[in-house]
Each structure stands twice: as structure tokens, then as C-alpha cells.
Amino acid sequence: MPVMRWGGDPSGGAPYVYADPANPQSYTGFDYEFAEALAREMKMKAEFVPTDWESIVASLQRKEFDVIIDGFEPTEDRAREVLFSKPYYLFRLQLSVKRTDKLISTLEDCKKHGQTVGTLVNCAASRLLDEGGYKAKAYQDPVAAYQDLELGRVDAVLMDVAGEMFYARQNPKLKSVGKPFKTGAYIVGIRKEDTLLLAKVNTAIERLINNGTVERIFRKWQLWDEEQIKLRSTNQPAFEMTNTKLNWSEGLIKLFKAASVTVLLAFGAMMIAVTLGLPLAFGQSNGGPFTRAACTVYIEFFRGTPVLVQLLFLYFGLPVIGITLPGWLTAIVGLGLNYAAYESQIYRTAFKAVPDRQWQVAYSLGMRPLLAFRRIIFPQAFRIALPPMTNDFVALFKDTSTAFAIAVWELATAYRELANATQSYLGIGLVVCCYYLAMSLPLAHYAHKLEQKLQRKSTGILSSGADK
Amino acid sequence: MIRITGLCKNMQNTTLLRNVNLELESGKILGIIGPSGNGKTTLLLSLCGLLPFDQGEITVGNKSISASESTINSEALWEFRKKSGIVFQHLHLFPHLTVLGNIIEAPMQVSHKTKSEAEREATQLLGKLGITQHRNKYPEELSGGEQQRVAILRALAMNPEVLLLDEPTSALDPMRSGDVRNLLREFAHSGHTIVIVSHSVRFLKGIADYLAFMGKSELIEMNTTEKLMNYPDDPRTKEFLRHSELN
Numbered sequence: 001m002p003v004m005r006w007g008g009d010p011s012g013g014a015p016y017v018y019a020d021p022a023n024p025q026s027y028t029g030f031d032y033e034f035a036e037a038l039a040r041e042m043k044m045k046a047e048f049v050p051t052d053w054e055s056i057v058a059s060l061q062r063k064e065f066d067v068i069i070d071g072f073e074p075t076e077d078r079a080r081e082v083l084f085s086k087p088y089y090l091f092r093l094q095l096s097v098k099r100t101d102k103l104i105s106t107l108e109d110c111k112k113h114g115q116t117v118g119t120l121v122n123c124a125a126s127r128l129l130d131e132g133g134y135k136a137k138a139y140q141d142p143v144a145a146y147q148d149l150e151l152g153r154v155d156a157v158l159m160d161v162a163g164e165m166f167y168a169r170q171n172p173k174l175k176s177v178g179k180p181f182k183t184g185a186y187i188v189g190i191r192k193e194d195t196l197l198l199a200k201v202n203t204a205i206e207r208l209i210n211n212g213t214v215e216r217i218f219r220k221w222q223l224w225d226e227e228q229i230k231l232r233s234t235n236q237p238a239f240e241m242t243n244t245k246l247n248w249s250e251g252l253i254k255l256f257k258a259a260s261v262t263v264l265l266a267f268g269a270m271m272i273a274v275t276l277g278l279p280l281a282f283g284q285s286n287g288g289p290f291t292r293a294a295c296t297v298y299i300e301f302f303r304g305t306p307v308l309v310q311l312l313f314l315y316f317g318l319p320v321i322g323i324t325l326p327g328w329l330t331a332i333v334g335l336g337l338n339y340a341a342y343e344s345q346i347y348r349t350a351f352k353a354v355p356d357r358q359w360q361v362a363y364s365l366g367m368r369p370l371l372a373f374r375r376i377i378f379p380q381a382f383r384i385a386l387p388p389m390t391n392d393f394v395a396l397f398k399d400t401s402t403a404f405a406i407a408v409w410e411l412a413t414a415y416r417e418l419a420n421a422t423q424s425y426l427g428i429g430l431v432v433c434c435y436y437l438a439m440s441l442p443l444a445h446y447a448h449k450l451e452q453k454l455q456r457k458s459t460g461i462l463s464s465g466a467d468k
Numbered sequence: 469m470i471r472i473t474g475l476c477k478n479m480q481n482t483t484l485l486r487n488v489n490l491e492l493e494s495g496k497i498l499g500i501i502g503p504s505g506n507g508k509t510t511l512l513l514s515l516c517g518l519l520p521f522d523q524g525e526i527t528v529g530n531k532s533i534s535a536s537e538s539t540i541n542s543e544a545l546w547e548f549r550k551k552s553g554i555v556f557q558h559l560h561l562f563p564h565l566t567v568l569g570n571i572i573e574a575p576m577q578v579s580h581k582t583k584s585e586a587e588r589e590a591t592q593l594l595g596k597l598g599i600t601q602h603r604n605k606y607p608e609e610l611s612g613g614e615q616q617r618v619a620i621l622r623a624l625a626m627n628p629e630v631l632l633l634d635e636p637t638s639a640l641d642p643m644r645s646g647d648v649r650n651l652l653r654e655f656a657h658s659g660h661t662i663v664i665v666s667h668s669v670r671f672l673k674g675i676a677d678y679l680a681f682m683g684k685s686e687l688i689e690m691n692t693t694e695k696l697m698n699y700p701d702d703p704r705t706k707e708f709l710r711h712s713e714l715n
Contacts, residue, residue, distance in 0.1 A: 355560065357556060357558070357560045358560055358562070360513075360518050360554075360556075360560075361554075361556065361560050361562075363517075363518060363549055364516050364517075364518060364549060364552070364553060364554045364623070365553070365573070365574035365578060365622070365623070365626055366546070366549060366550040366574060366578040366579075366626060367574065367577065367578055368546065369541070371577055371578070375573065375577055376562055376573075379564045380562075380563060380564055383564065454564075
């Protein structure tokens with residue numbers, strides 16, 4: 001039997017396609033059931049290929065699978081890249097807020113009060129918010145969006161009814177406001193050249209709608225409503241196509257804003273790292289047994305686990321114990337804590353490289369430890385530490401891109417967002433690289449200059465034999 | 469004035485100093501001679517409060533520390549350290565500071581002198597050793613002899629009661645020159661005390677009022693330079709002097 005490989009994103013993808021909680025080895029969801037039915041109708045065997053939502057079109061082009069079935073909506077930009085089947089479901093958008101919220105009853109209220117609306121990246125809702133000029137925040141998955149709504153990191157969430165049904169409707173801390181609005185359609189996405197497959201898929205969808213299979217599936221997921229009658233009456237797509245053409249000048253401004261967030265993250269995190277590294281280094285080399293052990297545990301923990309995991313842990317884990325930081329602050333703190341571990345090791349070797357006799361000379365001149373450290377030891381150690389610290393700072397600049405995982409809108413996130421919306425990975429990618437270089441090259445240059453300046457003054461460290 | 473009574477120092481089952489007793493009045497220069505590895509530098513470090521000792525007491529001027537006070541950073545120890553200045557064998561100038569910076573750092577930071585006051589005094593000192601023109605250079609730009617002068621001035625700038633010098637002849641050219649000797653003599657004559665550790669008897673002969681011979685962690689004998697050179701009491705002193713004359 002021929003195989004129909006279909007792509008969808010199972011991460012936080014309920015109720016479309018997601019790992020079955022009762023049996024995590026397999027998947028479930030209305031898209032999963034629809035794909036099975038569609039393949040059966042075409043006398044094919046369905047094979048699910050898990051993929052990433054944001055780059056789902058690019059993965060289709062790369063032939064990782066043959067069709068997209070993942071609550072996929074037709075848009076103008078996608079129309080350039082993929083063929084659309086007939087719609088198999090008509091969705092609408094639903095706004096949710098906190099149960100205690102009294103301010104917001106429509107989307108317009110959000111704009112009026114300057115409230116931030118959360119949604120998924122690259123979907124009908126995000127485009128609507130973009131075009132309407134709303135303050136929006138785009139998430140990778142609905143779980144994070146609704147969780148942040150609960151925690152007050154966003155003021156409202158706009159999402160397809162399907163997602164809203166599954167994640168928000170049952171949540172006692174949230175409520176839906178207003179009626180569902182703006183009809184859109186879920187369709188099957190197919191590669192441009194596969195016109196034969198498109199014809200087969202369209203015939204199959206038509207049959208599935210007429211024989212009631214589609215209705216059965218969506219009723220099961222409690223998503224069937226009177227709107228779906230339109231599926232039978234019309235062959236024309238009964239939906240509006242949203243438009244996203246890349247406006248280059250606006251795109252550049254958007255990237256510039258994102259770049260400034262990246263700069264903020266990098267400098268903020270480095271400040272924490274540079275400061276916190278000092279007590280860590282000191283505690284590890286000079287502290288009592290307990291301090292020493294605590295510092296070592298800290299350092300090994302942060303060096304031994306991925307920074308991405310640490311960020312996710314801080315973002316989703318800390319609210320459990322009542323600490324809720326906004327995403328950008330979480331990124332600064334998380335990266336700062338992480339890099340502090342590395343800085344501490346740089347400091348430690350740098351301090352070791354300053355001869356003990358320098359302390360003794362300082363003491364013999366009547367200096368107390370703090371003064372000796374500040375005026376004599378630290379400046380010498382700093383000179384030794386500067387080159388590896390510069391390295392770390394440049395690395396940190398690039399590591400800020402991990403902040404996309406916690407929905408911080410920085411340069412890498414902006415790249416994914418713009419490139420996915422426009423399918424212009426190459427052009428925008430080059431621009432983004434230029435932005436990164438424009439930030440890191442001056443930094444490296446300045447650090448090099450500083451090193452040279454300090455180098456000119458040195459050698460005492462080299463000529464430091466031990467006295468007999 | 470220096471007084472050392474019953475000074476003992478052990479480290480990991482090795483005796484570094486065994487019951488050292490010594491007294492030196494103000495205005496005098498003492499040279500300590502002896503083969504290397506016999507506790508000369510250890511004695512010097514204890515004398516300026518940088519090395520804890522196990523028994524005994526050290527008095528410099530009007531400040532004394534006991535063995536127990538020497539082991540922890542106490543107020544008494546901080547005060548005691550101010551009494552003496554030390555010039556290490558390898559000098560250990562502050563590489564990140566200029567010549568002037570090295571000299572005025574402690575007067576400004578510890579004695580809280582104003583910058584202009586500290587600089588005026590430093591310039592005076594530099595003038596005595598003829599290295600004023602180097603005031604804005606960094607230590608690495610100086611010759612070994614010049615570096616040594618800066619290290620001496622750095623210690624003198626704090627106006628210590630006692631100046632300690634560890635193996636000053638190992639720096640190239642250094643103490644041969646008259647102006648350094650003159651500076652040290654002038655310092656001693658103004659009522660200060662100087663202790664110089666050196667293996668070079670010839671150098672000490674020309675400058676020290678007293679000589680002490682150390683061997684096997686003990687102070688074996690001490691006398692005026694004249695007497696110790698010509699009429700040593702102990703056979704070990706005789707042996708050492710005979711060897712150093714041969715060299």
C-alpha cells in the first residue's frame with residue numbers, strides 16, 4: 001500500500017495532533033484522525049512525521065513529508081509556496097482573558113488600553129494582530145501562551161477556537177470574552193508540483209465531508225458547529241486569505257528593534273555574570289567547606305546542563321514557587337546565572353596567576369585585604385582575565401538566541417518570524433547576520449584595543465620568580 | 469629598634485627557626501649572612517609580620533607581637549606591619565602602575581595623603597636616586613637596578629621604622645652605586661633601622677654596622693662587622709667566611 005507521509009507539530013499541539021497522554025508512544029488529535037481517514041479514503045497508509053510548526057512549509061519543500069495537516073491555514077504568502085486543498089474545517093478566533101479581568105471584553109479593548117495579546121507564531125491570529133497594530137506576543141505553543149495569561153505576563157490570548165476549547169475553556173482561572181469571530185479554514189498543504197496528489201486529496205476530502213466522516217471526527221472533539229455546514233455548500237474556499245508581504249523598510253526596523261533587545265539581553269546578562277562570578281570564584285577558592293561545596297555545585301550545575309533547559313526551568317518552574325518574571329528578565333537572569341559559572345572559573349585562574357608576593361608587598365605597605373585586593377590584585381587579574389572574558393561575551397551575544405524558547409522577542413526570534421512569514425530565509429538571514437556582526441565586531445575590536453593597551457603595561461607577572 | 473626573643477618556627481616537621489634572639493638599636497644597619505636555606509628570609513618575613521611563628525615575641529619600635537597574634541589577621545598585626553617595609557629579592561613591583569604610581573599608592577590609600585602631597589614626596593625620593601626621569605614609566609621598561617631603586621623607594625615612602633632588604637645584590641648592578649648606599653645610610657642615621665639579608669659578605673662589609681651569622685635555622689653569632697669579620701667565635705662562622713673570601 002502506498003504511504004501518505006504527513007507533517008504536523010506535536011509539541012503542545014493539542015487538540016490538532018499531540019502525544020496521547022494515555023499512551024505517550026502514539027499520537028492522537030483531530031488532525032491525526034483526519035489524516036488517518038484521508039489516507040484510508042485514498043487507499044494509502046498514513047505515516048506521521050513530527051516536525052516544527054514554524055518551519056513546516058520549508059520542511060514540506062525539503063520533502064520530509066508529502067502533505068501538511070496541522071490546522072494549516074491558506075495565506076497569500078503560503079500560496080506562493082504550496083497548493084491548498086479544499087477546506088476540511090472552518091475555524092474562528094476566540095479571545096480569552098483572566099477570570100478576574102474586567103477591562104477587556106473585545107479585541108478593540110486591548111488596543112484601547114494598550115494590553116498585550118498573546119497568540120501563536122505565524123497563524124491567522126498573529127497576522128490579524130500584526131496588521132491591526134496590536135501589542136502582540138507570539139508563542140511557540142498554546143500551553144505557554146495560556147500559562148503566561150494566568151501569570152499575567154500577557155493580558156489576553158487570541159487563538160483558534162480549537163486551541164481555546166482544549167486549553168482555556170476548562171481552566172477556572174480564565175474566561176472567554178465575546179463571540180468567536182473571523183472565519184478561517186484548515187486545509188491540506190501540498191507541494192506546488194504535486195498537482196495529481198492535490199486532485200486526489202480534494203476528491204477524498206469531498207467524500208469525507210459528504211459521508212459524514214469529518215462531522216464524526218469533529219463532533220468527537222466537540223468542535224462541530226453550524227459554521228461547518230458551509231463546507232458542503234461551497235467548493236470555493238469560504239475564508240479570507242490574510243496577506244503578509246514583506247515590506248523591507250518595515251522589516252529592517254523590526255529587526256533593528258529585535259537587535260536592541262538582543263543587546264539589552266547580552267549586556268544585562270553579562271553584568272550579572274561578571275558581578276556574580278566574583279563571589280563564586282572567591283567562595284570556591286577561599287571559602288569554608290560548606291561555601292566551597294555550594295559554589296562548586298552551582299558552577300557544575302550551570303556548566304553541566306544546557307542553557308536552554310535552564311531558561312525553560314526558570315520561566316515555567318519559578319512561577320510554581322510564586323516567582324513570576326517577564327520573559328526578557330528571565331532571559332537576562334538565566335543567561336547571567338549561567339555565564340557567572342564560566343566567569344568564576346576565568347577569575348579563579350586569573351587570581352591564581354597573580355603571585356602571592358603581590359599580596360605580601362601590599363600587606364607590608366599597610367594595606368588591608370580588601371584594599372590590597374581592590375587596588376593591587378584585581379587590576380592585575382583583570383588583565384589576565386580580559387581575553388577569555390571577551391570571548392565569553394561574544395559567545396553570550398549568540399546565546400541570547402536561546403531566549404526564543406521563552407517567547408522573548410529578540411533577533412533570532414524575529415528572524416524566524418519574518419523568514420517564516422515571507423519564506424525569505426536567505427535574504428533576511430543575511431541581514432540578520434549583518435546585525436549580529438555589527439554588534440559583535442566592534443565589541444571584539446574594542447576588547448582587543450583594551451588588551452593591547454594593558455599588555456603594554458605588563459610583564460611583572462612574567463618576571464615573578466619565587467623568593468628563596 | 470628591633471628585639472627578637474625566643475623565636476621558633478616549624479613547618480611540617482621541619483624547623484625553620486630555632487630559638488632566635490636578637491637585639492638592634494635604632495640607627496644601625498645589620499647584615500645577616502649564612503648559606504642559603506638556613507632561615508634568613510624566614511626571619512625577615514617574620515620580622516615584618518608576613519609569616520606567622522610558633523613561639524617567641526618580636527618587637528619593632530613600640531609595637532610587639534606574640535606568636536599567637538602573628539597567626540591571625542588581628543588589629544595588632546596590622547599595626548605591627550606598618551612598622552617595617554620590605555624589599556623582596558625579586559622586587560615584585562606593581563606591574564599595572566607607573567614608577568610614580570608604585571611609590572604613591574600606599575601613602576595615598578593607607579596614609580590618606582593627598583595626591584599632590586604624595587607626589588611631592590615621591591619626586592623628592594626619586595631625585596635622591598636620580599631616576600626622576602622614569603617617573604611615568606612602567607616597571608617593565610626599567611633595568612633591574614632601576615627597578616630595585618623603585619622597590620626601595622616604594623617601601624621608604626611609607627616611612628617605616630625598619631627597612632628589610634632580602635638579597636639586594638642579586639639584582640644587577642644595584643647596591644654598588646653610591647647613591648643607594650648613601651640613601652640607606654641617610655635613612656639609618658635619621659634614627660631608622662635596616663636589616664639586610666645577603667650571601668655577599670663583601671657587600672655587607674661596606675655598609676653594615678653589625679653582622680649576624682645564621683646556620684642550620686639558628687642565629688649562631690652576632691657582633692660588630694669589624695669583630696665578626698676578623699675574630700669570629702664559632703668554627704662554623706670561620707668556615708663560612710673562609711669560603712666566601714675564596715669566592
